[in-house]
Amino acid sequence: MPSIPWRVISLISLASAYVSVSREREWSAWQLLSSFATTWTFQIVCWAVWAVILWPKYFSPLRDLPEPSGNSFLFGQFHRIRKEPSGIPHREWATTIPNDGLIRYLGPFNQERVLITNPKTLSEVLVTRSYDFVKPADVEHALSRILGVGLLVAEGDEHRFQRKKLMPAFAFRHVKDLYPVFWDKGREVVEAMAEHITARGLSSFSSPSEQMDPERKGKRNSAVIEVGDWASRATLDIIGVAALGKDFGAIRDPDTELGRTYRRVFSPSRQAQRLALLTLLLPNWLVARIPAKHNDDIASAAGYIRSVCRDLIREKREKMQAARSGSAGREEEKPATAAAVAAPDVDILSVALESGAFSDENLVDQLMTFLAAGHETTATAMTWAIYLLARQPDVQSRLRREVREHLPSPAAAAKVSSAEIDRLPYLNAVCSEVLRYFSPVPLTLREPVPGATIRGRRIPSGTRIVLAPWATNRDPALWGEDADEFRPERWLQGQGQGERTADDRDHQDGGADGKKHGSGGGASSNYAFLTFLHGPRSCIGQAFARAELACLLASWVGRFEFALRDEAERDERNISVKGGATAKPETGMYVHATLVDGW
Ligand code: HEM
Numbered sequence: 001m002p003s004i005p006w007r008v009i010s011l012i013s014l015a016s017a018y019v020s021v022s023r024e025r026e027w028s029a030w031q032l033l034s035s036f037a038t039t040w041t042f043q044i045v046c047w048a049v050w051a052v053i054l055w056p057k058y059f060s061p062l063r064d065l066p067e068p069s070g071n072s073f074l075f076g077q078f079h080r081i082r083k084e085p086s087g088i089p090h091r092e093w094a095t096t097i098p099n100d101g102l103i104r105y106l107g108p109f110n111q112e113r114v115l116i117t118n119p120k121t122l123s124e125v126l127v128t129r130s131y132d133f134v135k136p137a138d139v140e141h142a143l144s145r146i147l148g149v150g151l152l153v154a155e156g157d158e159h160r161f162q163r164k165k166l167m168p169a170f171a172f173r174h175v176k177d178l179y180p181v182f183w184d185k186g187r188e189v190v191e192a193m194a195e196h197i198t199a200r201g202l203s204s205f206s207s208p209s210e211q212m213d214p215e216r217k218g219k220r221n222s223a224v225i226e227v228g229d230w231a232s233r234a235t236l237d238i239i240g241v242a243a244l245g246k247d248f249g250a251i252r253d254p255d256t257e258l259g260r261t262y263r264r265v266f267s268p269s270r271q272a273q274r275l276a277l278l279t280l281l282l283p284n285w286l287v288a289r290i291p292a293k294h295n296d297d298i299a300s301a302a303g304y305i306r307s308v309c310r311d312l313i314r315e316k317r318e319k320m321q322a323a324r325s326g327s328a329g330r331e332e333e334k335p336a337t338a339a340a341v342a343a344p345d346v347d348i349l350s351v352a353l354e355s356g357a358f359s360d361e362n363l364v365d366q367l368m369t370f371l372a373a374g375h376e377t378t379a380t381a382m383t384w385a386i387y388l389l390a391r392q393p394d395v396q397s398r399l400r401r402e403v404r405e406h407l408p409s410p411a412a413a414a415k416v417s418s419a420e421i422d423r424l425p426y427l428n429a430v431c432s433e434v435l436r437y438f439s440p441v442p443l444t445l446r447e448p449v450p451g452a453t454i455r456g457r458r459i460p461s462g463t464r465i466v467l468a469p470w471a472t473n474r475d476p477a478l479w480g481e482d483a484d485e486f487r488p489e490r491w492l493q494g495q496g497q498g499e500r501t502a503d504d505r506d507h508q509d510g511g512a513d514g515k516k517h518g519s520g521g522g523a524s525s526n527y528a529f530l531t532f533l534h535g536p537r538s539c540i541g542q543a544f545a546r547a548e549l550a551c552l553l554a555s556w557v558g559r560f561e562f563a564l565r566d567e568a569e570r571d572e573r574n575i576s577v578k579g580g581a582t583a584k585p586e587t588g589m590y591v592h593a594t595l596v597d598g599w
Pocket residue numbers: 151152153163243369370373374375377378381439440441444445531532533536537538539540541542544545546
């Protein structure tokens with residue numbers, strides 16, 4: 001749907017109102033206003049009929065594309081999209097509607113969306129013409145209110161510049177230094193969970209005699225936990241230490257001011273969703289100024305986190321200057337936590353500061369971006385990982401055996417290096433399969449710049465381009481008939497046994513710089529795995545996220561056995577999934593966690 005030409009409509013209305021009242025000998029401001037309002041309303045109605053009914057049905061150059069049936073008159077497939085988790089209808093359409101890489105469907109007010117379904121069209125949108133497809137204006141506006149113009153929001157040359165300067169901080173040769181940070185935080189969260197489990201296990205026995213009963217002793221080591229909460233606390237601390245050099249302390253205390261403020265900014269409320277819907281009708285700047293609680297909250301909470309980032313940058317600059325001038329820094333300036341000690345100045349902020357390419361304010365934007373992009377994504381991957389392992393105990397046991405055989409127990413307080421994690425084939429296969437099977441980001445959107453084409457077909461401005469990992473990652477045409485099975489073994493087939501070098505890692509499938517795409521998992525194309533996208537706008541944190549997930553998963557599975565609390569959830573269709581930027585269980589993921597001795 002072409003976007004509403006607010007300015008043109010308002011200008012025409014003003015001109016027409018002026019002409020009509022100026023013919024009168026005497027006229028009042030009220031007459032001018034009412035003439036303006038009448039012309040304005042008339043034009044909006046004409047525009048609406050054109051854009052909502054005539055354009056998509058009779059004039060759009062996309063109207064001959066295959067599309068799902070059962071459109072509502074004004075809302076296309078919107079009711080279904082709203083009712084089902086993001087990506088599920090797309091998965092069905094991609095596999096059931098014959099298509100040549102493009103499927104059109106209609107959204108609210110018959111806005112046109114184009115789902116990109118095959119490797120040829122994906123490669124065009126993501127790699128060869130990547131800069132012709134930008135973030136939709138409303139998405140960009142919502143993000144930039146909080147994040148400023150960081151890497152996630154920047155477009156064109158600004159994006160190219162930022163990406164080039166930040167790449168060294170996310171290249172594997174730097175990420176490998178962060179493995180000990182990931183492992184340390186894995187150890188910390190495992191310890192905290194173990195304490196929680198033993199306390200909960202005990203409290204479920206009411207009398208002291210019950211607590212002493214040896215038959216019930218085993219049960220003291222078991223409790224129901226909500227995986228998402230623990231995962232989210234662990235990944236918040238990790239992104240804090242690894243990106244900012246600041247420990248949020250969320251594992252120890254989930255209710256710190258910073259933690260609470262962070263949740264206010266980054267967890268969308270119902271009101272946020274309603275305001276987002278309003279942007280379909282009103283300009284973004286106007287919606288942002290509506291005096292609603294959400295708008296106030298966002299402004300104050302984002303302001304607070306930005307001020308914390310500013311302080312961190314200042315401290316870090318001072319510390320670096322002191323180090324350069326030969327001073328080791330005063331005792332009280334030294335990092336407080338074990339994790340921070342393990343990572344003196346390997347955090348991403350330090351590397352970005354060293355590059356000298358960013359102003360302090362732009363560095364704040366980048367830090368906000370890493371907090372937004374790198375926290376809930378990995379926490380969501382952990383949540384699904386534990387669910388899938390609880391559902392498939394054979395996979396879980398095999399993984400536990402591998403971990404216990406090759407890695408030190410968290411109790412040993414030993415350091416773990418990248419080489420130790422990366423040489424565990426089953427751990428890496430399980431992580432890849434989790435990321436394929438339940439991609440944390442179910443879908444993402446783009447809009448064409450004027451004149452953009454896909455496979456020679458002009459894509460009108462305002463059309464939404466939909467990239468759906470939840471569809472592509474499970475497409476049998478790309479993965480084979482077992483696409484809908486969680487089968488880590490697919491990543492072991494034909495795997496070279498040699499250890500990968502830093503160069504290999506930087507250029508792996510969908511590599512952080514998007515140069516080269518090696519296929520894996522037995523898929524027929526490199527583009528079959530869409531979790532981190534591909535090309536210049538692929539996830540820059542891919543190597544970081546994979547390493548973090550592997551370390552967390554290894555420490556959790558080594559220490560605990562997980563089993564489903566609710567057997568009905570064995571069928572994933574019984575789990576209601578919350579929409580938003582990441583797709584996770586709506587009411588949390590509750591599992592039985594039992595401490596396993598001997599490690
Ligand atoms: C499993 C975890 C993760 C997943 C599934 C994931 C997925 C993605 C996806 C799909 C995008 C593209 C979004 C779009 O353009 O529409 C993206 C971009 C990005 N991600 Fe990640 N991400 C993960 C972890 C991380 C981490 C840990 C960081 C940082 C430490 C990070 C930083 C970024 C940044 C900065 C971008 C913007 C890149 C650009 O536009 O050049 N991500 N991520």
